[in-house]
Amino acid sequence: MSLSRRHFLGTAAAGAASLAASRVSFAQGAPIKIGILHSLSGTMAISETTLKDVMLMLIEDQNRKGGVLGRRLEAVVADPASNWPLFAEKARELISRDQVSAVFGCWTSVSRKSVLPVFKELNNILFYPVQYEGEESERNVFYTGAAPNQQAIPAVDYLMSKDGGEAKRWVLAGTDYVYPRTTNKILEAYLLSKGVAPADIMINYTPFGHSDWQTIVADIKRFGSAGKKTAVVSTINGDANVPFYKELGNQGIKATDIPVVAFSVGEEELAGIDTKPLVGHLAAWNYFQSVKNPANEAFIKRWQEFTRNPRRVTNDPMEAHYIGFNMWVKAVEKAGTFDPDKVIDALPGITAPNLTGGVSEMLPNHHITKPVLIGEVRDDGQFDVVWQTSGLVPGDAWSKHLEGSKDLIGDWVTRKCGNFNTVTNRCGS
Amino acid sequence: MTVSPLRWLCACGLWLILAVAQPLQAQPATIPADAATRLAEDGFSATEAAIGLIAASGAPHAVAALEAMADRRLLFWKDPARAIWRDAAGASFDLLTGEAVASPPAGASLVRVNNRLRGAIQAALGTLTLLSPDPQRRLRAAEAVLRSRDQAALADVETALARETVARVRVALLEARAALILTGTTADRPTREGAIATLVDVADTTALTVLRQVLPTADATLKPVIEAGIASIERTMAIRDVAQTVWFGLSLGSVLLLAAIGLAITFGVMGVINMAHGEMVMIGAYVTFVVQEVIRTHAPHLFDWSLPIAIPLAFVCAGAVGIAIERGIIRFLYGRPLETLLATFGVSLVLQQAIRTWFGPTNREVGAPSYMSGFFEVWGLQITYGRLWILVFTLVVFACLLLVLRATPLGLQMRAVTQNRRMASAMGIRTRFVDAMTFGLGSGIAGIAGVALSQIDNVSPNLGQSYIIDSFMVVVFGGVGNLWGTLVAAFTLGIANKVLEPFAGAVLGKILILILLILFIQKRPRGLFALKGRAVEQ
């Protein structure tokens, strides 16, 4: 009884015929190992634990479908404990000791930067599922999260549109680290190019885990009282968001007056906040749990079943892992081998369906095409999609709006270079 | 549920008032069918048009329908176009006629709203509810009109103003009228000057917004008046800013004090360095979460009582954990503060991971009861209820603690034991019991702090860590063993932080405070209110 139901769900989740787990027979050979490198303790556990679980689920489902190339997959979980050097150490362990064929992991930019030399040295694959500041294209890394042009710029465009409220004055509030700094640099350049006066842009940085937002929220309120429609673009990170939104709610800033669009607040983060005072505030992502389509509904159902929690939410980085994993499977099948070096070359051009109804493609710069969705917070902690790009947006490794990188492109197919300068026609400079 | 009849009563009441106020106007009972057609188009612009139609219809159920739309309770069908709304109890009503619908057909979709539409609905509701019998509603309506600056509402505002008796609503109406007059084109110069004067009197951010908004387009003769008005408001606000900073500082100080006050007992009175202090705060916050979960599932109507229920529970839970730590670990380490520090740091790691294992690593939602949300204004100063209650609560806890220490047998014994353990023991005081109770008291108070902090911060396993360093700084700055010192230190640090923040920024401000503290401790190694004398030095 339960077997058949699981069978059904597995099928539904994958959208392909499969045999029940017990009946799957694998070809000869040891299982193929997949590394999962997400913090399970320390400050980042709050975000990353979920991604470990989603990977375990995806691998289980793949095995139920017969594995890859007839080989069973086996997950190897490492806990880098939110400690950046430990990320590098664990990555090395996964690759050289456990001989994994690919690693799915990292959340913060610094953890990615920390493992990067290891992946380059040992020539393995990292799938990085989180939206980030861009300005990177490495042969061994595949960026399945959003680049700034797939999140920040469309969000600002939306707020400038009639539907978004035609914002004229901008607060760029962020946590003081590289992602907000870079994103705000890009946005500032973009806004100025759109004719926004420098006096109409306020930039504010706060430390990690900032918890006393009284002054800043009051400042935003005052900045918003200049007689022009004001919007806040928030790149505030993780833990600081809850007190920030609580303060917004308490000081009565309503989305109809000053909308706040966030790039780091998803379903998972909202689960810790009472969203009633926040209805209408926005988030820009490439995926929302509330998107209606069969693939997404099956995914959510499977996830809630897998975690045995009917209220578990899904979010954007989970979808990124979903896409990335399926791309990896297809690339392995295309290459006919698990050898990371060959799989890296097979990956660009691979397509895989995403959960919002489109088909994402791995680009030569190792970023993927994604739709951009703007969602408004609902009182049940979910998002209402109020706007979305008509097609998929290709991810830019290098921002067109930054002085240093506007001439750079990443191209690992023809030019075999992550930072090719189109002006000098040279790789590197 | 009792809401729906109430709503109906309101709507009917409104209709009655409207009927009385404008007897000449025809009263169509229905909303034009076009509204349903536009809704069925399922586009934001079409929906906006529908809102206009509904608002303009004058139908008695327009208010209920618009409110339903804003709350995502309005459904539509295509072919044929039809729309109904559900009230909070789940009963369905036809949009056009307002009549109850027994069994709506299947295949409905929700009318989607975004911020723009929500703004439009608010504006429409504002005009429609200006004459509502409920003052709260009238206030919201006045604010909505002020926000929308919908010229058509001017006449209604005047009517409402003529009969308004509640002072707060009156001010809001006056401000709305002034805004409408200034942004409109019809009023003459004296009326405009009067409106400017009204706004200067109100002198809040909205008034400033309106004046700034009309300044560029105002005619040359009026410009100086408006400029003078803006300058006047800015002057008022500059003074207000100082008060605001002090309030923010007091509020931050109360949070610091709340977090540190338990430590002032365990560290200040007993001399135990409890690195797991932050985790006691965390336990208190999680107790609040559990209480709210239980209430949500079993007795939702008690939600506003969740905090009063959580406070004693948090005290007991955190206190019990504290006593367990004292009995199990700390008592073996008296007189070895540095070892205590290490052992309790270990305890803090274990507690964090335990919470992470049981409750998961993600943030947990702790809601704000009605009395903790929102804000009120005093002389233009916005005081958020949550912060105010936390400040009051902190002072109450502080007073209670003083009382316990000064006036109860336990307090007496505690002081006796800390001053001379051997003598106290010889006097028949059970020193071990007193140690455990003192530590339990300190931990329990930390737990109470957790209840309050759950209202403004993350409820996550990392909650405690973010307060531990600040708490130690407060206690050391204030002078160990001196509760009043802790109080003064917390508020001093809070205000200093808030004074520095606008100039130096939040990050640099915090760094500066830390450096100043380090330097201060060099100057007065024993804090602000150090006890002098031989007893202390030994």
Added chain:
Amino acid sequence: MITLRLMRALAGREQVFLALLAALIVLVPVGNLVMPPDSVLHIPTGTVVLLGKYVCYAILAIALDLVWGYCGILSLGHGAFFALGGYAMGMYLMRQIGTRGVYGHPVLPDFMVFLNWKELPVTWWGFDWFGYAMLMVVLVPGVLAFVFGWLAFRSRVTGVYLSIITQALTYALLLAFFRNDMGFGGNNGLTDFKDILGFPVQAQSTRVGLFVLSVATLAATFGLARWLVGSTYGKVLVAIRDAESRTRFLGYRVEHHKLLVFTLSAMLAGIAGALYVPQVGIINPSEFAPTNSIEAVVWVAVGGRGTLVGAALGAVVVNALKTVFTTGALAPYWLFALGGLFVLVTLALPQGILGLLERRRAAKSTAVSPKAAE
């Protein structure tokens, strides 16, 4: 007599320790570079890097033991000195990247380019020169420790108070280095190093070289510390630890003595950080986290404070446990294990692992000695 015997026993342990270091210097390069990869005796590069990290931690532990174990100054901010040394080395390594950064800028590191910095901040001047960078490795932590110590010891901030303000010091530095405006790479820190003194950082031979250098530095640090604590100065430090005011009434300027050992210890910590960075490949503000400093104190406590060898042993043991515990099924329980270890050590093993071994040996010898006495 007992003291003498104890001294001899300790000296024996120290000999074992130094012999072990010598063995590491010989065996690890052979195992990694000479033995073929499929040999049982082959030591994978990953292990070399790991051991190298442990060795750096051991240096930090010895530095900490010098101030805590011998002088009773419980610094909860030694991670700051370690990180400062690391940053000095990291800045040198960043400057060595030259035009090989992703933007190919000849002078500015990548993170400055994409934040639109136009010129190199003053703090970075001279770091392209190895000698200057190495001077900074010891000088920056040293000067900070000197200034901080001069203020603190002069006004007689002691015990727990000192611990708390050292913690505040490292916390302030943590916040400061997180700021991108400081020009040290913010949260991302410094990473993606290319080469050191012309040798590619990633190369196997460089890694082995760095490892050997680290072990040699550990031996030298130990030697220096041993010389120091073996001299009368060591006795003065212990005297200060046990009875500070007595020492003062004997005419010793306690603050001078503390200041010297504190500054020296900070410099050693800085050297440990400098060796650590090229081996792990990243330096970032989280190294300033107060927790890191507390953890370092725990290594010393676990190994046995006031023994030097014990401190090094504790650093290696705790970190080896961490490596084992953070992979696979045990991962969620790592913090339980670490926390439990802290409690256990402070309650049951006040003298640490070394103390336990010592007691074992003492028990054995007393069991034998009555017969010998007869």
Added chain:
Amino acid sequence: MASLTSALLYLDDVQVAFDGFKALRGLSLMLEPGEMRAIIGPNGAGKTTMMDVITGKTRPDTGSVLFDGGRVDLTRHDEAAIAGMGIGRKFQKPTVFDSHSVADNILLALKGPRGPLSAWFGARNRIEPARIDRVLEVVRLSALRDRLAGSLSHGQKQWLEIGMLLAQDPKLLLVDEPVAGMTDAETETTATLLKDINRDHSVIVVEHDMSFVRALECRVTCLHEGAVLAEGRIDTVASNERVIEVYLGR
């Protein structure tokens, strides 16, 4: 009466208050070079505070504390400097370095440079063992040379501490309750020891044990409530009405 210029130690109108409590209220005292002085007085009379003032631990609110014929103002110096000038102090509770051997305790106390570098690789490492032995002989601890100080008996610790004072070779010794907790025999020995020491050094002894004070055969000062109540030979002081009333009892 001795004059300021000839006095080794000169306290005039010294006042110290802690949080309103006046520990010393106008204490004046003068000590000749080579003199031995016993200080008696009830608890709280200000004996230990007086010692704190002389050794630089506590700074007086008013009054002057002069040393060495008025040449040095002690209130301007800290403990280490004052110790360096030749004032040694023994605490009420014997304080020795428990984890050092008896010999090392003396080694640390011996007169000589006290800088950290000297201790690390300078002169202090080249102190002759004979100097240590000489001191140990005086305090009768030669046999316990290599014992850990922590393992000594209470009385032995008292002697070791006195030995450490001697090793400093100070001009003035301040000895706080040297015979507390000693057996009668030990007390007697200590009295002899102090008298021996007094041949080359000035000594101030604070003590409650009247028979011990008698045995010292020196001038006695009785303190009460932070000021001098009576001063003179032991018999004179002991027969003073006020002294009997506040201290000795009837």
